[in-house]
Amino acid sequence: MSVLILAAVAAGGAVGAALRAAALRRNRASHRLPYATLAVNVAGSFLLGWMAGGGVANPVVAAGLGAGLLGGFTTYSTFAVEAATLSRAGRRRRSAAYIALSVATSIAAAGAGTALAP
């Protein structure tokens, strides 16, 4: 069972990371904030909340989609480096806004997903 779960997490992580990389190509230097990262993180948080609330019964599927796909799709490291980079460029208020927005919307999206789960 645990080998199956491991394989499911690996497969989910591979797909999630590739999907994120494709989505983050939409981050543009001309944008005031890294909207693509924000969108990826909010969408992934909503879906993880929805999954947790709905209770995916099969543990292999749950691990593959939750810890694997959605864990690999959403990212904290890119968020942190983007926030630090904005701050280093002298955009301190923008960095603070990005941090507040990312944290608040991820929590709210997870809560909304839980509430809207079947």
Next chain:
Amino acid sequence: MRYGWIAAGGAAGAVSRWGLGAWLAPAAAGGFPYATLAVNLLGAYALGWMAGRFSAKDKSSAVYHGAAAGFLGAFTTMSAFGLEAWTLLADGRSVAAAAYVAASACAGPLLANAGLRAGGAS
């Protein structure tokens, strides 16, 4: 090819996060999401270091795609953070929730900045 390296790194990153979470689970008996916090802070520093260390040209290399966008991107997670913070709030554990949110909001960007500096970012 680029997506192949990212997918391979993503698989390794997700498995490492999952394994570390299982390993740290006994320490999280109090219900505080230490595992996600540790993974996220570690990954934030590491990605900062890589972003500082690699030149713009080297950032299109297979190593950077696999290790940065793949491994570190998947190793760290925002969805688990969102759900864990929400769960702490919903359970009425507002002090733990506030501590978790504050640590995630402040320490990650600060560590990413330290990583950028250590990596030699201008």
